[in-house]
Amino acid sequence: NAGVTQTPKFQVLKTGQSMTLQCAQDMNHNSMYWYRQDPGMGLRLIYYSASEGTTDKGEVPNGYNVSRLNKREFSLRLESAAPSQTSVYFCASRSGGILSGANVLTFGAGSRLTVL
Amino acid sequence: AQKITQTQPGMFVQEKEAVTLDCTYDTSDQSYGLFWYKQPSSGEMIFLIYQGSYDEQNATEGRYSLNFQKARKSANLVISASQLGDSAMYFCAMREGLETGFQKLVFGTGTRLLVSP
Numbered sequence: 001n002a003g004v005t006q007t008p009k010f011q012v013l014k015t016g017q018s019m020t021l022q023c024a025q026d027m028n029h030n031s032m033y034w035y036r037q038d039p040g041m042g043l044r045l046i047y048y049s050a051s052e053g054t055t056d057k058g059e060v061p062n063g064y065n066v067s068r069l070n071k072r073e074f075s076l077r078l079e080s081a082a083p084s085q086t087s088v089y090f091c092a093s094r095s096g097g098i099l100s101g102a103n104v105l106t107f108g109a110g111s112r113l114t115v116l
Numbered sequence: 117a118q119k120i121t122q123t124q125p126g127m128f129v130q131e132k133e134a135v136t137l138d139c140t141y142d143t144s145d146q147s148y149g150l151f152w153y154k155q156p157s158s159g160e161m162i163f164l165i166y167q168g169s170y171d172e173q174n175a176t177e178g179r180y181s182l183n184f185q186k187a188r189k190s191a192n193l194v195i196s197a198s199q200l201g202d203s204a205m206y207f208c209a210m211r212e213g214l215e216t217g218f219q220k221l222v223f224g225t226g227t228r229l230l231v232s233p
Contacts (some may be wrong), residue, residue, distance in 0.1 A: 058220070
């Protein structure tokens with residue numbers, strides 16, 4: 001019962017470095033999401049992918065890129081990290097569908113990123 | 117404009133008492149869903165309860181119930197008989213876009229609940 005797996009769990013970067021957060025789900029879900037969580041701000045949507053082959057911007061996409069590699073995997077890339085990107089990042093997935101109103105998001109355990 | 121508002125940054129309750137965590141929302145959609153998630157200190161996000169906008173009955177899941185007042189656009193979480201393990205951050209969230217086919221979840225800023233013995 002892996003659910004949603006994120007790697008790495010912790011990462012420290014220097015300003016300007018790049019890195020990719022990996023996310024994989026084994027529930028055959030269609031939709032995948034990346035959120036960031038900051039104190040006092042709740043969770044904010046960075047990017048999402050409604051289905052394999054599609055990605056769209058969320059609320060705070062600047063400074064990030066994503067790739068929906070296949071149905072299982074959705075990665076988040078920081079091309080040139082900035083201190084403002086210090087945050088906890090959550091990947092999530094859900095099965096999707098118009099009729100699936102009650103389908104919940106299943107979250108990964110989170111990735112704590114610090115940019116110095 | 118804030119879509120989900122949680123006005124209580126922190127709440128305190130004694131063990132075995134009931135507590136209500138407030139959530140108001142703003143949407144022009146007719147069809148939407150409301151969720152509550154719990155985030156303990158370990159960091160994971162745990163789904164608690166769901167209420168659909170067309171559901172006539174308030175949702176209940178064990179000790180959790182959702183007090184849904186559609187006209188007031190509020191979806192308060194009620195935890196009955198609080199336990200020490202209920203100490204956590206609680207997030208209210210709304211899903212819009214059911215009519216358009218793709219649904220995004222928007223979160224509030226959270227309420228930290230502390231349960232004391």
